Amino acid sequence: MRTRLIYVGVCLLLTAQLANAKTTQHNPCALFTTVEITTVLGTAVEGSEPAAMGTGCQWFGKDDKSYVIIQQVGTEYWTDPKQASGYEAIQGVGKKAYSHPDVQGGWCAMALTKDATASALLIGTAKRASAVTLLRQLLERG
Secondary structure, rough: HHHHHHHHHHHHHHHHHHHHHOOOOOOOOOOOOOHHHHHHHOOOOOOEEEEEHOOOOEEOOOOOOOOEEEEEEEEHHHOOEEEEEEEEOOOOOOOEEEEEEEEEEEEEEEEEEEOOEEEEEEOOOOOEEEEEEEEHHHHHHH
């Protein structure tokens, strides 16, 4: 429980910092349809909602357990947790990219490009390949 509270606290702190990030404003929710997110997550989702102070978008699974969050922020927010359990580098995506299991039972994939840090978080039934696919699509469309 304590670990989860620390994790939530770190996420809130990062979100507060992102509010001050100087990134190009766009509508990340317009990048994917509900059908596309349902396919990648492997379960039906509700409509999209803005996330992370407008730098991202989220979809919640109709199963009340699954969700997807995509986000693009400035390069100063790049992190590379090479020591994370299950960490795998992703070749051919941006300057650097990786994926690893998320503590909440899903997958996180993140890439650093010349202009941005992009991430895809899938919680629930999705597999690593789905997180990597969504990250690639985010970079192509975003």
